Amino acid sequence: MILPPQHPLSAGRTADSRLVRAYRGERADAVPVWFMRQAGRSLPEYRELRVGTRMLDACLDPAMAAEITLQPVRRHRVDAGIFFSDIVVPLKLVGVDVEIQAGRGPVFGRAFADAAAVADLTAIDPASLDAAAAPISDAVARTVAELDGIAPAGGADAAASATPLIGFAGAPFTLAAYLAEGGPSKDHLAARTLMHADPGAWRDLMHWTAELTGRFLRAQVVAGASAAQLFDSWAGALSLEDYERHVAPASARALSFVHDLAYETGATDASGAAVTRSVPVVHFGVGTGELLGAMRGVGADAVGVDYRVPLDVAAERVGAGVPLQGNLDPALLAAPWPVLEQAVLDVLRRGRSAPGHVFNLGHGVPPQTDPAVLTRVVELVHEASA
Structure with missing residues (x-):
């Protein structure tokens, strides 16, 4: 399917952004940077907005989800x-009994750990x-409309592009892990x-979660996201053999x-x-x-890549020509600035082993993080990699 002309990629507003170019394996004027869980509890404006609103209600309120993004x-x-x-939003949308409990996470009305429950x-x-994803599409469209007027900081490449939106979904195994446990x-x-x-x-469960989360990711891209991230929180619990046979x-x-x-x-090719x-x-x-x-x-x-594997080692493991994303240890965000600065520079240095690099954390932003530190890291990444 060719995305419509008004999509940010088709319209050229994000196709040559730092982020999209890095995911293509290209180098721009600076290494792009974003943070997993950059929207959330580390921001006072987020905490103020969320007062009195449950997590899943916030996710399904298009205006609120867009503002938080x-x-x-x-x-x-x-x-x-x-x-x-x-990651449980698509489950909620199709009628699965699930709520997110503060301090615990997603809790289901029942576990799906045997054949009868899976059936x-x-x-x-x-x-x-x-049909149920209209609030998601609406939220993405609202977000993209606002992002069109926000250019990333610094540099000619940034000024020439709008800030892209990344679509997000949980991988089938991570969804299945929550469902089986309840x-x-x-x-x-x-x-x-x-x-x-x-x-x-197990195959039935994985096929179902794959279909559901795939459709959730597709809805976000069709509505305006310029890239897509599949997040497998719990795949690290598996052996390589089990991953390849039962999950991949x-x-x-x-x-x-x-x-x-x-x-x-x-552009056109030689045949027009x-x-x-x-x-x-x-x-x-x-x-x-x-x-x-x-x-x-x-x-x-x-x-x-999470924070456990240096990026130059990861580059060898994934094979030549693969762009990487990561991988500062989130714990370092609370370290003294000289320590954090050297760690950021080390990640950038190791990231040069890949054709494209998107600076990120090796997991999500801790809730207690000082937002000013994140802003300073963004500035350092842009300046040091320019």
């Missing part, structure tokens, strides 16, 4: 917005999300048990919902046909140092 872009002048949502869940048609877990034992005890039920096919299926989305560049590019996809997982090559293999254009 925009807050860190205005404050920090990062090179991308990440859509404010939660009940998968009786819900994932395609029903398409809530958060430290070891994801219920999911890993179902995987081996009843492979048929579902992640590939989820990403297939974005792979057919493309935009015309405005319009040249198109696909929407860039980045895949990130936590504790996945042993899985990096396999995670790239599911169809990612770029791979996010």
Whole structure:
């Protein structure tokens, strides 16, 4: 599917932004930077806005979700917005009983840890999300309209582009891990048990979560997101063999919902046909140092790396020519500035081993982070990499 002419990529507003170029494996005037969980509890304006509003209600309020997405872009002048949502939002939209409990996370009305429960869940048609996703599409459209007027800080490349929005979704395994347990877990034992005890039920669960989260990601891109990130929070609990056999096919299926989305560049080839590019996809997982090559293999254009593996080592693991994203340890945000500064510079240095690099954290922004520190890191990344 060719994205419509008004899409930010098709219209040229974000196609040559620092972020999109980095995901293509190109170097711009400076390394782009954004932070996972940049929108949220570290910002006083977020805490003020969220008073009296539950998390999932905020995610499904288009005006509020858009405003929350925009807050860190205005404050920090990062090179991308990440859509404010939660991985369980598509589950909520199709009628699964789930709420996010403060201090605990997603909690379901029941666990889906056996064949009968999985059959009940998968009786819900994932395609029903398409009609239910209107609040998501609306929120993305509102966000993109505002981002069109915000250019990232500094440099000719930034000034020439609008700030792109990244679409966000949880990977099939992470969704399945929560569903099988009925809530958060430290070891994801219920999911890993179902995987081996009843492979048929596991395949059904993974196919269903792949279809659902793939449609959720696609809705965001069609509505205006310029890139897509699949976030596998809990894949690090798996061996490489289990990941490749029981998880990778579902992640590939989820990403297939974005792979057919493309935009015309405005150029033509030797035959006169319009040249198109696909929407860039980045895949990130936590504790996945042993899985990096396999995670790239599911169809990612770029791979996010957590703080446990240096970027130059990660570049060897994913193979030549793969852009990387990451990977400052979030704990360093509370360190003295000279310590943090040297760590940022080290990440930038190691990131040169990849054809393209997007500076980020190796996980999300801690809630207690001083926002001024994040702004200072953005300035340092832009200045040091210019």
